[in-house]
Amino acid sequence: MQGRNRKDIPERLRSAAAPTAPEAAELGPDSWALTLAPRLAQFAAVARHEHVTRAAHELGMPQPTLSRALVRLEQDLGVALFARHGRTLSLTPAGRAFRTAAERALTDLERATDEVRADADPAAGKVAFGFLHTLGSETVPGLLRGFRADHPGIRFQLVQNYGEAMIERLRAGDLDLCLTSPVPDYPDLVARRLDEQKLRLVVPDDHRLAGRKRIRLAEAAGELFVTLEPGYGLRRITDALCTEAGFTPRIAFEGEEAETLRGLVAAGLGVALLPPPAVPRPGVAELTVTAPRAVREIGVAWLDGRVDTPPVTAFKKFLLSRRGALLP
Known part of the structure; x- marks a missing residue:
């Protein structure tokens, strides 16, 4: 957490407009997460500086607004996080314990943010791609070689499985696309025939x-x-x-x-x-x-309505361009 500055902190976390505890309680079992998440960066900044004015300057928000947010956080938790000494503050034992958890949560959030942004990078993102075992020795390596000629930085998570298992992983969000046979016909999927293979x-x-x-x-x-x-x-x-x-x-x-x-x-x-x-x-x-x-049709399928990242869009376009020429 050392060295964190205002530009590193998501706007939603800097905002003081978090729901109150009663408001969050009406939102269901995740109410405390909803209540606390926007205040973690505020609390962590004050804990680090032990001074509200300096923390408010770092966060780019008015000092009175930050002070009110801290008071409301303590009221919602029902514990004192800071001991006041004029214009300076020091953490109580409860505050020290809460600081450790808050910094861990913010670090995890930053790490997750970095990961999802990296996966969506048009030049170096990731595609989770599933395919049948029978396509793994020759067809898929040839496809990837052809695609990476123009997209050398895009990474792939490759999953080999049978058709129904891959469809379930599409639905679960574990896969972006899959090559399967027969071409599936389900209302929640989009499927396109690419080629056929003689048996x-x-x-x-x-x-x-x-x-x-x-x-x-x-x-x-x-x-x-x-x-x-x-x-x-x-x-x-x-x-x-x-x-x-x-x-x-x-x-x-x-x-x-x-x-x-x-x-x-x-x-x-x-x-x-x-x-x-x-x-x-x-x-x-x-x-x-x-x-x-005696033939089997080979098709590509994806979840209907899913918003693709740029790498997935590029690979999907490439696969569709190989209609009739998918198999060696």
């Missing part, structure tokens, strides 16, 4: 179908499937495509990550509908599905 039927390399290049999904009706767990977008797509092909898949294993499923297929434990791998995996054959049309 393949992945079978063990010694499977009876491994020599084929193309297959109708109905031909795999008798196979055991390995899939993602319920709630994952790719699982919903798999179930829907199998239904369209005229059968309900028999599930042998459920997992949380596409490459784990590929490993299960390579071990001969079933077949799977999966997007192409970043790097070909030995032990499997990947067949083009000719019917039904």
Whole structure:
């Protein structure tokens, strides 16, 4: 707290127009915070100078106004914070304890202010960006490389998860944007389709179908499937495509990550509908599905009505400019 001057203190904290204790009590369980917050800087300045006139000069407010604010603060708390000695003051034991808490609160407020201002900086701010695990090895790194060519200072908080979990984090304010599939359709979200990705039927390399290049999904009706767990977008797509092909898949294993499923297929434990791998995996054959049309749409989503910071606006504009060219 040493060295704090008037320009460091937010105007709201310098103001003496705080609610009285009875007024704040009507505002609910946070009443004391509402009552005390505007007065912390005033109290801290007087405590530091032990002189109302010098503190008022630092704060840029009339000395009588500051004096009245201190008296009202003591009345609201029901304790004496200062002992008066003519024109000077000294802290009481209660005042010393309160000063420690006030300075800590003001320091925390300044730190939080610095952080949120830094995150919103157009040139060096932060974007909290979520995406599917299957987009993490190749698609997202390529996107970030392209974006940072023109915005080298912008920072990213990257979150990999499945679609519904990312949507909940959007709603909670933990994410600014997310890439997901299927493209969500909820009234509280805005979503834009960016691209689509072909899905393949992945079978063990010694499977009876491994020599084929193309297959109708109905031909795999008798196979055991390995899939993602319920709630994952790719699982919903798999179930829907199998239904369209005229059968309900028999599930042998459920997992949380596409490459784990590929490993299960390579071990001969079933077949799977999966997007192409970043790097070909030995032990499997990947067949083009000719019917039904086996694709998954990839989209970007954000919370409707949320005010974007300049870095988020820039990255959102970049993603939308990649429609039809998102995937490598």
